[in-house]
Amino acid sequence: MHTVIPHAAPAGPQCQAAIAQLSLPNLGELVSLLDPKPPLLGSVESLTPLHERVRAKSLGLQGADGLVPWAALDAEHLGLTKAHGTTGWAWITPCHWQINADHVAMDHPDTLALGAHASDALRATMQPYFAEDGISLHALSNSTWLAQGAVFTDLPTASLARACGTQVDNWMPRQPEAQGLRRLQNEMQMLLYTHPVNDARSAQGQPTVNSFWISGTGRLPAHTPLAPGERIDMVLALEAAALRDDAYQWLKAWHTLDSTVIATLLQRAKAGQPLQLTLCGERLAPTFELKNTAWWNRLQRRFTAPPPQELLLTL
Structure with missing residues (x-):
């Protein structure tokens, strides 16, 4: 299962300022258990947002x-x-x-x-x-x-x-x-x-x-079979508030997300079930995945993983 969260750190000034007010304990613990992969790069001027890039990549x-x-x-x-x-x-x-x-x-x-x-x-x-x-x-x-x-x-x-x-x-x-x-x-x-x-x-x-x-314009390669694509769960709970730069509703949606979807992913990670999580901002879309790494490496990550607010500010 690959969970993708668009608008994790919107470019709107109100939402950007609100990141410091987030309290996301489940996200913090989850990221500390996962290993980062190289992120996709984007910009606020790009016509194609990063979450669409992630989905396109999964489909080939x-x-x-x-x-x-x-x-x-x-x-x-x-x-x-x-x-x-x-x-x-x-x-x-x-x-x-x-x-x-x-x-x-x-x-x-x-x-x-x-x-x-x-x-x-x-x-x-x-x-x-x-x-x-x-x-x-x-x-x-x-x-x-x-x-x-x-x-x-x-x-x-x-x-x-x-x-x-x-x-x-x-x-x-x-x-x-x-x-x-x-x-x-x-x-x-x-x-x-x-x-x-x-x-x-x-x-x-x-x-x-x-x-x-x-x-949605673009050329579909003729006679080129597309990859079946991995299963992606595109979580759009933050979208409506992010597009309006409504900081109050965006914070509320993030807190709900942390106590529901992220909490479920955390339980799966603790049970050793495979998962991937991608957080999409405007500049970066990092992916984190659960790997069968040595216990001391996992313990080290718990102390070196950045707090959720610091992570989101990089996106």
């Missing part, structure tokens, strides 16, 4: 920053690549943009909680406009669609986790080939303004769908 997926082919992988699983090929795929996520005087912000699209009928109706309305730019839309889930078009070939895009809770302007693709996509986003704002789905949502006091986010 390769791609430059912003080009891990998540959408192409979904298309292959749905059998769409047989007719449309393995390149030019993207995720299209309907979302609500808050238009401010000096910037555009976006809450996490999951808060829209789109149902199947609403999602299908929006996609059907938007499809002809995408088709004018050579893009076809395909259903994937209520919250995410698949898109296929030449424009997405080799176009780096930012993960949805990068754009949520911040200024989307900083993460928009600015390459010349993306100009048509930016125009399409503007057109969708006007098209969806009076859409029946949005009229119904407004009447119920719900946020409307007025734009979309593009992510």
